[in-house]
Amino acid sequence: MSDPLKYVGQPIARVDGPAKVTGKARFTVDVQPPGTLVCRILRSPHPHARILGIDISAAQKLPGVKAVVTADDTLKIKHGFVETPRYPADQYPLAVGVVRHVGEEIAAVAAVDEHTAEAALKLIKVEYEILPAVFDPEEAMKADAPEVHPSHPKVTEPFRNIAGKTETGWGDVDQGLAESDYVRTDRFESHLRTHGYLEPQATVASWEDGKLNVWTSSMGPFIKRKKLAQTLGLPLSAVRVHKSYVGGAFGGKIDLFSHEFCAALLSMKTGRPVKVVVSREEIFAAYRHGQPLIVELTTGVKKDGSIVAQRIRTINNCGAYKGSGVVVIFLSWGFAMATYRIPNMAYEGFAVYTNNTVRCPQRGHGAPQMRFAIESQMDMIAEEIGLDPVAIRLVNARLPDEQLPNGDNVHNCGLVECIEKAAERINLRERYGSSRNKAAEGGSLRRGVGIGVSAYFGGSLIYPNSSSVIVKLNDDGSLIILTGSLDIGQGAETILTQIVAEELQVPISQISIMAADTETTPVDIGVWISGNAYVTGNAAREAAMAVRHKILEIAAQELETETCQLVLSEKAVSVTGAPERRMSYAEIYEASVRSRRGDPIIGEGHWRTMRDVPTHPSLATAKGRWTENYAFDAQAAEVEVDIETGKARLVRAVTAHDCGFPINPLNVDGQIDGQVSMALGHAFLEEVMMENGRTLNPSWLEYRMPTIGEMALSESIDVITESYVVGQPYRTKEVGEGYVSAILAAIANALYDAVGVRLYTTPFTPERILKALKEKAQADSGNA
């Protein structure tokens, strides 16, 4: 039996808490080198237009303007979220010849202050030829639609504007559906939401002596370095991305953004630091949001509820460039297949270009949309065949060690237990259906409960594919961790510190962490592939273990014993059973420097999710392994609906989650609460309203994010399926984005339970609810 864990698994307060709570934490918006110029960006007012000419001469002459750049000042190198042979980069940092969405970047100005920069933008003359535009993805697929880009050459269907397609499947779906006892087809639609990070997009770039120094609000410095170097034509070594704290990201700060490129280029032109802070209105109107999906879903089941076959077709309105649109149609398949056994499956997903703003990952990256569809339909099927929502899920839920169709394995999957526990906590079996549409005590309020399940992957291979960590011993026995990982609020610095503390038995307060600097910290996979806890965490553990080995060797030598006789505690090593034979880490450091020719005890560790897989799976066919790491969850919701006003709210959420084991339960709970909140915003409040490519509600006054007034009760239940053992690799699972999905479905199902209406389109606004209630009343009276 190993010793109980002292640091890992404990609800330890965040290590960056003091910096953040005192205002000392430096975010990109706070970086202000002396002499910094202000950058502002000229954006297209049109959704689709040819640029006939740009005249910057008047802007250049304005006193206080230091530089103006357009595409002609660039190398015209394209970039993209995906850059593969099938999906090459498709977007210029500044528009070349054509603009394809409102807000597309055309020119940028660096000036001594904001007023001057704004005034300069007004002096830039752009002559446009307006081109026909298309906004709805199904319209855009039609043969006579305006062309945003030519359809992908490998797509054989006669559709226009196809940015990409994923097609995969197994078994025989037609036969499976024919053999099913019950089959139904439904269509679900989701809407456009934004990330709502509190810190705006911002970048500071400073070109000094042939080196580009960059501070940017991001989700990983290494990917930014790569894309900046690529588009600016610089060697990687000429770009240094520095650490700054990040005020939230949620998927929205991964891609290379034009403002980052422009700040860099303008600094190179002027030789002065250049700062750009994007306005909230620009973020709403011109920046990348999530991805509204259309999901057409046909499912056949046996009488016992077991799925026989499923046919899924998704259409993603991916905006004017590919962004991550071609990834979402691939991921959506994954979110469909990971939770339930589906013997026969046919999946096709289309990413369709339109003249809308570009789309990027958003917490869950397709999972909320897909799980909303599948889990809503699951409840409908259950009702038709006379099963309860728990029973039908238990019949289909994946079991430990099941092989997934892509060759991945679910390993210690805890899904069944998650379903049982979530259902039990909210008393779902008893409550579901019991109060449906029954008038509560004389009022207009109705309550219902519902459940949904989901799975999420973590740490898949994507540039830079791996993480390394360095741990250094100081001569006073304290430690320094060097990691390329970035804390965006999720607690990266805290959990890495906990892991190193555990491996080396050094108190948290005696460990400092240097993070997220491309020049002084080792490479890191980035905090956007749900891999920090697993990939970087294991690298930190390996690095600490290397230090541990050295410490033990030296102590064994000095104390004249075997390493297996030694125990570590409180920055010291002692001999088992003889605590007086003891050396502090400070003494060990001294001994190492003395006897090992100056070795100050530095450990390095590396990790990569899958050792033997060369690259990520095919986005076209979904063939190829993906990860070792699937997290599972079941979430239950209690929803209240006012049948007079149509207003609905989430009252209570229960999340039963298999995240392997929580490295920090306080962080895990925080992640769950935040995701529940985001999902209730998704369900009831938030929508970026667009008309002809223009955003109608570009502010937080008109785009309602949850305030404290909408807070729901959030409870979590750990389903522990993995363990942490000192000195051994572990397989914990992600918690950062998997819990926005099942809860959305659970809300939809609870809404149905409360008032008996099924909504196929998010968000569940009062108008939609009232309309559905009215239609139901008409149908009911027609039947009576």
Next chain:
Amino acid sequence: MEHIKVVVHLLINGDAHDLAIAPEATLSEVLRGQLGLTGTKDGCGTGECGACTVLADGRPILSCLTLAFECQGREITTIEGVACNGELNPVQQAFIDAGAIQCGFCTPGMVLATIALLNETPHPSFAEIEKALEGVLCRCTGYNKIVEAVNRAAEAIAARLKGGTSCQTP
């Protein structure tokens, strides 16, 4: 371009400053830009997010909507000014302990709004917490742990008062 400047006398975290500012400069611009007090955050600049909340004579105001010259004669407290003798304010400590901080961008505004609340209402009900923090958006936490932090801070302050500690919150 020539800009007109006015000289203002501001009292910030107990320090007096004479500053030449543009008449239209907001308090948040002066705090962040001229004084380097970047703990005050600007999430929207238009009064929608509450990240820029500071205290004026102990009451929360949105520094992005307040002209700096209007703050003359008022005692301004920012997040940099709430720790006491190098020790965290109980509200700051409670936010750390309760796990009420994630990205931390809303934290300064939340902490200041909470300090103002607890000064007026030492034992707030949930409705009172809701009302006091309604104007400060947090995207990360879902607010659950923020409510917990407010309650913890209320308890800590009560315990401290009993113990007769001299530290005054602003």
